[in-house]
Amino acid sequence: MAEIRLENVGHSYDGGATFALNPISLTWKDGNAVALLGPSGCGKTTLLNIISGLLTPSVGRVYFDDVDVTDLDTAKRNVAQVFQFPVLYDTMTVRENLAFPLKNRNVEKDAISARVEEIAELLGISKYLDIRPLKLRSDLQQLVSLGRGLVRKDVPAILFDEPLTVIDQNFKWTLRGRLKEMHNTTRHTLVYVTHDQTEALTFADEVLVLNQGSIVQSGTASDLFLTPEHEFVGFFIGSPGMNFLDGKVFDGAVIVGSTQIGTAESKSPIANGNIRIGIRPEFLSLSTSGNGVAVKINRVENRGGYKLVHADAKEGKYVAKLATDSNFTAGQSAHLEFDSQRTYLFRDSKVCGTVNTKGAK
Ligand SMILES: Nc1ncnc2c1ncn2[C@@H]1O[C@H](COP(=O)(O)OP(=O)(O)OP(=O)(O)O)[C@@H](O)[C@H]1O
Ligand SMILES: [Mg+2]
DSSP states (O other), rough: OOOOOEEEEESSTTTTTSOOOEEEEEETTTTTTEEEEETTTSSHHHHHHHHTTSSOSEEEEEEEEEEEEETHHHHHHHHHHESOOOOOOOOSHHHHHHHHHHHTTTTTTTHHHHHHHHHHHHOOOOGTTSGGGSSSSSHHHHHHHHHHHHOSSSSSSEEEESTTTSSHHHHHHHHHHHHHHHHHHHEEEEEEEEEHHHHHHOOOOOEEEEEEEEEEEEEHHHHHHSSSHHHHHHHHSSSOOOOEEEEEEETTTEEEEEEEEEEEOSSSSOOSSEEEEEGGGGGGGEEEEOOOEEEEEEEEEEEESSEEEEEEEETTTEEEEETTTTOOOOOEEEEEEEEEGEEEEETEEEEEEEEGGGGGG
């Protein structure tokens, strides 16, 4: 187990012309489960490979428990890494594949057998132990690969690069639960790369959201949902993501089209001018009376547990997530109501305040 610390670490694949990972500094506490979440190409694998030592960063230093490991190769860093696709030896059985990392470290025979059985049980692959891996389906092969990553207890960190991509959707849930359980007992430092927000949010103590080579926010699942600091987090986290609309701030009043929806609240005064307003569908409600932004309901999606109401205003389109017993219908006129605590103002994509809707005229 180890604390992982990055100091100004960045990487360019083209000699400095562009950075796949812009220089970042961070510390992950020993024993934490951290998820790296972001769209394809945002730099997740680059960051993971820098930690494992497969890639030497163009700039910055990497520390494990205050030891500078930047120039150590992967083997010397002693971390386990599980890749997106299976990496297995087909000259060995599944049992031998699982045992291999332990055998390499001269672990005693009985201890190896016991640990291999334990990991096979955890992953539901006990009955395949004496088969060669390439005879198995690809999802089972990936479980074996995952097992090889998990089998050693003495690694400072385990790094996963989208390990569940090829696993069946239902089993993914089970497996995620088992990994989480395992983490609660072993408290390895886990770094888990994914582009799936559910996977990241259910698995990790801390989620880092990456976009275009930069960390835009890190926090718990609730932080990212309730207090997005960047438009990208509003958009990327949540299902569906945040509603955004263009508005204006004038002498503290927040105006959408010709309607004042509230007053701006912020630590430092917000200059007059254009602004983006963001509100999650969960915090938007509709009323048939009132004088909020006028909308016409375009479509109602009944999702069983809730309804998604799509509404059009002159100024833009909105989605509200309403209780399943709400009875708005397509074609109806209504007014939008914004939750005062959860309506955010963004400038240059960064949050700069909230909207107190109680101040609306
Ligand atoms: N070996 C390489 N040589 C040149 N460019 C690379 C190399 N590996 C990655 N890149 C580029 O660096 C950027 C970040 O790539 P990276 O693989 O880290 O993204 P990722 O977030 O893991 O994406 P994905 O979700 O698709 O796996 C991308 O623009 C990618 O094209
Ligand atoms: Mg990747």
